[in-house]
Amino acid sequence: MEHFLENGKGSLSEKVVLLDFGGQYSMLIARRVREAGVYCEVLPYNTPWEVIQGHNPAGIILSGSPASVYQEDAPKCDPAVYEGGVPVLGICYGMHLLNIDLGGEVKKGSRSEFGRTSFTIEQPEPLFRGISINDEAVCYGWMSHQDEVLNPPPDFEVLAWTENGTVAATGNRQKNIYGLQFHPEVVHSPCGEDVLKNFLYKVCQCSHSWTPRSFIDDAVARIRRVVGENERVVCALSGGVDSSVVAFLLDKALGSRAVFIFVDHGLLRLDEAKEVARLFKEGLQGQFIHIDAREKFLKRLEGVTDPEEKRRIIGNEFINVFKEKALSMGDIAYLAQGTIYPDVIESGSAYGSAVIKSHHNVGGLPEELGFELIEPLRELFKDEVRLVGKELNLPDAILKRQPFPGPGLAVRIIGAISAGKLDLLQKADAIFRNEVEKAGYKDELWQFFAVLTDVQVVGVKGDGRHYGPVIALRAVVSEDAMTADWARLPHELLEKISARITGEIPDVARVVYDITSKPPGTIEWE
Numbered sequence: 001m002e003h004f005l006e007n008g009k010g011s012l013s014e015k016v017v018l019l020d021f022g023g024q025y026s027m028l029i030a031r032r033v034r035e036a037g038v039y040c041e042v043l044p045y046n047t048p049w050e051v052i053q054g055h056n057p058a059g060i061i062l063s064g065s066p067a068s069v070y071q072e073d074a075p076k077c078d079p080a081v082y083e084g085g086v087p088v089l090g091i092c093y094g095m096h097l098l099n100i101d102l103g104g105e106v107k108k109g110s111r112s113e114f115g116r117t118s119f120t121i122e123q124p125e126p127l128f129r130g131i132s133i134n135d136e137a138v139c140y141g142w143m144s145h146q147d148e149v150l151n152p153p154p155d156f157e158v159l160a161w162t163e164n165g166t167v168a169a170t171g172n173r174q175k176n177i178y179g180l181q182f183h184p185e186v187v188h189s190p191c192g193e194d195v196l197k198n199f200l201y202k203v204c205q206c207s208h209s210w211t212p213r214s215f216i217d218d219a220v221a222r223i224r225r226v227v228g229e230n231e232r233v234v235c236a237l238s239g240g241v242d243s244s245v246v247a248f249l250l251d252k253a254l255g256s257r258a259v260f261i262f263v264d265h266g267l268l269r270l271d272e273a274k275e276v277a278r279l280f281k282e283g284l285q286g287q288f289i290h291i292d293a294r295e296k297f298l299k300r301l302e303g304v305t306d307p308e309e310k311r312r313i314i315g316n317e318f319i320n321v322f323k324e325k326a327l328s329m330g331d332i333a334y335l336a337q338g339t340i341y342p343d344v345i346e347s348g349s350a351y352g353s354a355v356i357k358s359h360h361n362v363g364g365l366p367e368e369l370g371f372e373l374i375e376p377l378r379e380l381f382k383d384e385v386r387l388v389g390k391e392l393n394l395p396d397a398i399l400k401r402q403p404f405p406g407p408g409l410a411v412r413i414i415g416a417i418s419a420g421k422l423d424l425l426q427k428a429d430a431i432f433r434n435e436v437e438k439a440g441y442k443d444e445l446w447q448f449f450a451v452l453t454d455v456q457v458v459g460v461k462g463d464g465r466h467y468g469p470v471i472a473l474r475a476v477v478s479e480d481a482m483t484a485d486w487a488r489l490p491h492e493l494l495e496k497i498s499a500r501i502t503g504e505i506p507d508v509a510r511v512v513y514d515i516t517s518k519p520p521g522t523i524e525w526e
């Protein structure tokens with residue numbers, strides 16, 4: 001099958017390849033290059049030259065690494081990288097490697113330079129051109145390596161020195177090969193953005209080709225080219241940002257030849273299913289199919305208390321419902337899904353990491369469904385998906401939707417699920433969200449939601465004792481869901497939410513606030 005992404009025309013024909021040696025900032029470098037307006041593709045450090053060449057790169061960046069060039073098993077790139085006439089920029093380890101490979105000398109630093117260090121520019125052209133510096137031509141860079149260049153290769157010059165007299169930047173201007181001791185990608189290197197841009201625009205002669213608009217034009221053209229004139233494509237909608245952006249791209253490319261299936265499993269938040277249906281029905285030209293599978297899911301989940309079992313049942317049922325509908329639609333050749341770059345990237349083959357990530361959307365629909373897969377977002381980072389969505393005029397309700405687990409409220413009802421419990425949780429959750437949004441805290445929080453515990457407690461309501469469930473409120477701040485801190489919401493706000501929940505939902509006996517961070521807790525309760 002022709003890979004959807006490869007050899008595309010348009011914006012993707014101009015790219016910079018980043019060879020990943022396992023440095024902690026490799027992904028950040030790729031993002032910075034893209035933010036600067038050039039598409040960057042991450043490949044394993046040991047990718048053969050023929051493969052790299054096949055990408056027709058405008059430039060090659062060698063990333064940092066936890067390794068030292070002196071290690072016995074130091075990761076190396078194909079030496080042909082230096083001979084292909086393509087500009088090369090080595091960052092930190094990448095700089096040390098190219099120095100050694102091209103006949104220079106690297107030594108363990110006597111004063112290991114970590115953190116912010118100033119450096120003096122010796123040769124501003126072309127990497128440091130136009131960089132605003134003070135009178136002494138001093139810039140700051142952020143270092144995180146002990147090794148340093150002792151002698152650059154014979155035909156290289158020193159472009160900048162650190163305050164400690166070590167080489168901060170070196171290069172060969174004829175061959176367009178450069179090395180930086182500091183990390184231009186981190187915010188602590190104030191001139192880093194300009195240095196990267198100089199590499200991209202002055203050295204590699206790139207044009208500013210990577211923008212949400214150019215991506216959309218390109219993706220639409222590629223969808224048309226892959227799908228051809230007559231075939232149809234089916235796409236599952238979840239209401240999440242990725243599948244929504246895929247849907248609007250498909251719609252743009254294929255119009256009525258796109259079929260959208262929204263499986264309402266009844267586990268979304270209050271009115272969310274209605275909202276998703278309204279938005280897509282109004283916004284898409286293609287065929288929109290809304291399957292009300294609420295009863296079916298409830299039935300399958302009856303009496304199930306184990307969270308993993310809930311997940312398994314929901315995942316399987318979703319595939320069954322989707323498959324039945326999709327296959328009944330006649331001959332549809334393609335299935336589109338919202339796989340994004342972090343799901344695809346072979347970071348596992350970078351030095352130092354053992355696991356090779358699967359090339360398939362985690363939790364995505366299996367290929368046995370018999371469709372060819374189309375994954376129009378395979379090259380995008382999450383924030384780029386949002387930018388593309390914005391360019392496609394998707395509403396904030398989708399673009400800024402907080403992460404929501406696939407199994408939905410099923411994992412926020414502790415123990416067995418029932419229609420009554422779902423109804424109660426949706427109401428409590430809606431009150432919590434409404435008050436947090438009104439108070440202006442929404443954008444500061446990673447996720448905030450209510451959980452229906454299986455604890456029954458006593459309370460006083462009206463004139464008598466009342467036994468009812470406990471609602472727990474969970475609000476966290478986080479960068480990436482790997483770690484999270486519980487949000488310090490004001491007591492007055494929590495008081496108001498508690499009063500509304502106990503007042504407006506008669507059954508609820510008590511409201512508690514979760515003050516556990518991750519770790520040791522997790523974000524969800526199940």
Ligand code: XMP
Pocket residue numbers: 311363403404405406407447481518521522523524525
């Ligand atoms: P935890 O609870 O592990 O959650 O701290 C981390 C992030 O993952 C989300 N999450 C899920 N997403 N299916 C999903 O699609 C799931 O089964 C699932 N469980 C947790 C959670 O909301 C948080 O953003």
